[in-house]
Amino acid sequence: DIQMTQSPSSLSASVGDRVTITCRASQSISTYLNWYQQKPGKAPNLLIYAASSLQSGVPSRFSGSGSGTDFTLTISSLQPEDFATYYCQQSFSMLETFGQGTNVEIK
Amino acid sequence: QVSLKESGPVLVKTTETLTLTCTVSGFSLSNTRMGVSWIRQPPGKALEWLAHIFSNDEKFYSTSLKNRLTISKDTSKSQVVLTMTNMDPVDTATYYCARKGYHINWYEDYWGQGTLVTVSS
Numbered sequence: 001d002i003q004m005t006q007s008p009s010s011l012s013a014s015v016g017d018r019v020t021i022t023c024r025a026s027q028s029i030s031t032y033l034n035w036y037q038q039k040p041g042k043a044p045n046l047l048i049y050a051a052s053s054l055q056s057g058v059p060s061r062f063s064g065s066g067s068g069t070d071f072t073l074t075i076s077s078l079q080p081e082d083f084a085t086y087y088c089q090q091s092f093s094m095l096e097t098f099g100q101g102t103n104v105e106i107k
Numbered sequence: 108q109v110s111l112k113e114s115g116p117v118l119v120k121t122t123e124t125l126t127l128t129c130t131v132s133g134f135s136l137s138n139t140r141m142g143v144s145w146i147r148q149p150p151g152k153a154l155e156w157l158a159h160i161f162s163n164d165e166k167f168y169s170t171s172l173k174n175r176l177t178i179s180k181d182t183s184k185s186q187v188v189l190t191m192t193n194m195d196p197v198d199t200a201t202y203y204c205a206r207k208g209y210h211i212n213w214y215e216d217y218w219g220q221g222t223l224v225t226v227s228s
Contacts, residue, residue: 001170034214036154043203043218044154050211087154091213094167096144098154 002026002090006099012107019075021102023088028068032092035064035073038101039084047086048073078104109133111143111204111219119194121228129187129204129219136182137162142207143187144215145178147200155200159207160187194226 003026013019023033031051036044046055048064051071061076075082083106088099115127129143136143144159158168158178168176177190187204201223205215 032212034212036215038154043205043221044215045218046214046216049214049216053211055216089154089156089214094159095170096156096159096213098156100153 001095002029002093002097004088004090004097004099006086006088006102008102009100010103010105012105013078014107015078015080017078017107019078019082019104021073021086021088021104023066023071023073023099025069025071025090025092029090029092031067032090033064033066033071034089034091035062036087036089037082037084038087044087075104109206109217111206111217113202113204113219113222115202115222115224117223118225118227121195121226123194125189125191125194125198125224127189127191127202127204127222127224129189131185131187131204131206134206136180136185136187139163140209142213143180144205144207145187145189145202146205146215147198147202148221149197149200152200157191157202158189161207196226196228198224199226200224 005024033051035048038044052064085101142161145157160178175192180187201221203221204219206217208216
């Protein structure tokens with residue numbers, strides 16, 4: 001199975017900060033990479049698909065980039081509602097896998 | 108609009124079989140380029156994909172759990188059913204079903220609220 005590794009596991013940031021989360025695949029997955037946001041007690045919400053395509057309704061401060069094995073999710077200016085856990089997911093293989101998550105906390 | 112809702116027992120005993128049902132609305136299980144996934148999340152831990160099923164009835168299972176899982180669908184009832192055998196306390200988790208959509212690649216674009224299943228000995 002393809003392993004997905006996110007870094008960091010957690011980070012502290014302030015409102016207005018630029019935040020970058022990375023995700024590395026154990027093998028090349030082209031751009032078959034999605035990003036989700038999850039708030040406590042809620043289901044995940046799709047933010048980015050195909051590495052860089054913004055899901056409908058998602059604010060433009062979220063962006064994704066990368067291909068092959070290395071990917072990033074960037075929040076250009078962190079807002080109070082963005083404090084959450086973020087997961088990457090590969091869909092290159094039909095046996096999809098998630099990263100371990102990155103918890104974005106308030107500094 | 109699209110919605111999914113999980114139903115099933117909140118408590119199961121060790122070695123029992125868990126049966127969860129996902130009832131969908133706003134789309135058909137026969138739509139091409141569409142499917143339904145089951146994903147779980149133990150308390151405080153990461154998401155773990157379990158299985159998915161597509162409109163053509165093609166099925167895929169997690170490598171580590173494939174011997175314990177069965178996924179099926181009843182298109183007329185708009186339901187997808189997941190069974191997991193030989194439950195253990197480590198299977199305690201919130202179980203989500205999600206719609207699998209496709210545009211450029213596959214992703215889960217709509218999720219149910221999740222159902223917490225506790226396994227006790």
